[in-house]
Amino acid sequence: MQAFLTATENIPFTGAIVLMLAIGIIEILSLVSGLGVFDFLDGLLPDLDTGEIDTDLDADANGLADALIGWLNIGKVPFIISFLLFVFLFGAFGLKIQALAYSQAGTLLPIWLASPVAFALTIFPLKWLNAVMGKIMPKDETMAISPESFVGRVATIVIGEASSSRPAEAKLTGPLGRTHYIMVTSDNPEERFQQGSRVLIVGRQGSNFSVISVKNPHLQG
Known part of the structure; x- marks a missing residue:
C-alpha cells in the first residue's frame, strides 16, 4: 500500500489527501482558538447575489469565472470547505482510478492522463456536495460573516x-x-x-x- 501511495504516478492524488488533512487540522485549531485563518478567502469570491452586471469589455473573463463559481455552488459554504471537498474528491478519485488501472492492466496510468480524468470526475460531486452542505449548514451569523x-x-x-x-x-x-x-x-x-x-x-x-x-x-x- 505504501509503495502504491508513494508511486510517482500517484503523487498528485496522495498529495491532495495530505493537503486536505493538513488544512483540516489547521482549520480545526483556528476555530478552537477563535482565529479565522482562512476567512480572508471568502472575501476573494465575487458577490454573486448582488445582481449587478459589469458591462466593461474586459469583464468577459471575470463573468465566465463568476458563472463557473456560481454553477459549482461555491459560496454557499465557506470557501475553505469547498476547497477541502475538492482536494479530497480529486485525491480519492485519482487513487481509485490508479487502483483500477493497476488491477486490470498491471500498471499505473501516467499523471498527464490520470489527473484530467480525476479532475473531471470531481466536478459534479463537488457541485452536489456544495449544494447539500449549503442547505445543511446553519445560515446564522455564527457560520458566515459578511x-x-x-x-x-x-x-x-x-x-x-x-x-x-x-x-x-x-x-x-x-x-x-x-x-x-x-x-x-x-x-x-x-x-x-x-x-x-x-x-x-x-x-x-x-x-x-x-x-x-x-x-x-x-x-x-
Whole structure:
C-alpha cells in the first residue's frame, strides 16, 4: 500500500489527501482558538447575489469565472470547505482510478492522463456536495460573516506595508469576536501604513479593503 501511495504516478492524488488533512487540522485549531485563518478567502469570491452586471469589455473573463463559481455552488459554504471537498474528491478519485488501472492492466496510468480524468470526475460531486452542505449548514451569523460588516472597524497591519497600490495583510476582530485576516490598501495615495499600524476600514474594493489612519485613540481594534 505504501509503495502504491508513494508511486510517482500517484503523487498528485496522495498529495491532495495530505493537503486536505493538513488544512483540516489547521482549520480545526483556528476555530478552537477563535482565529479565522482562512476567512480572508471568502472575501476573494465575487458577490454573486448582488445582481449587478459589469458591462466593461474586459469583464468577459471575470463573468465566465463568476458563472463557473456560481454553477459549482461555491459560496454557499465557506470557501475553505469547498476547497477541502475538492482536494479530497480529486485525491480519492485519482487513487481509485490508479487502483483500477493497476488491477486490470498491471500498471499505473501516467499523471498527464490520470489527473484530467480525476479532475473531471470531481466536478459534479463537488457541485452536489456544495449544494447539500449549503442547505445543511446553519445560515446564522455564527457560520458566515459578511465582509461588508468589517467596514467601520479598526484593524492592525500584521504583514507588509499598505499603500494605495500595494495591499498588506491586517487582522481585526469581527462582529462575533473572532479574529479575521484581510488584505487592505491605503485609501489615501499619500499615506502608507507599516506593520503594527492601527487603521480604520472605510470601504471594500474587490478582495481588498480601503483603510485610513485612526484619528480617535479610543477606537478599539
